[in-house]
Amino acid sequence: MTRDAPTILGLILAGGRSSRMGEDKAMLRIDGETLLERTSRILREAGAQRVAISGARAGGIEDLWPDTGPVGGMASAMRELPDGEWLVVPVDMPRLCPAVLAPLLADRRAAATHWQRHPLPMRLTMDARARAALEELLSRPGPACSVAALHARLGASTLPLDGLDTRLLVNCNTPDEWREANT
Secondary structure (H helix, E strand, O other): OOOOOOOEEEEEEOOOOOOOOOOOHHHOEEOOEEHHHHHHHHHHHHOOOEEEEEOOOOOOEOOOOOOOHHHHHHHHHHOOOOOEEEEEEEOOOOOOOHHHHHHHHHOOOOOEEEEOOEEEEEEEEEOHHHHHHHHHHHOOOHHHOOHHHHHHHHOOEEEOOOOOOHHHHOOOOOHHHHHHHOO
């Protein structure tokens, strides 16, 4: 890492109820690791010097705004974590790899970067502007409190999917999706 390279914080969003899966998605196993362990490892391999977990679990940051999805998880985390460059990833992406995250980190044209048609994973510059946007979104009901709305509010940069195997961006919310992702 060069002297000018920013410190990267990885945030794993693992605060959902996993109701459609029927069991805690973070504890599902792939290649001998839980998804939580795997996602943490992938973030570190991608350059995160610190990894934090959003969600009510051992070592996690409890969601202060339950049932507000990823926005609530990020907003809860922003109260405990420092400003800087964040890599925000959901715990339920079994094919995630450092190669998917590297272009997000490299693109600093805007306060946030994500892949086209995929709100997460994302790179987020957590600062006063991002904090204000998250606070504002929490006051909105339902779908208006979304990662896509955060992207719009921050003028996020969108990376084209050209050449990217989009199977690497699959997230699993049901047992059928989990089986399909692991075949």
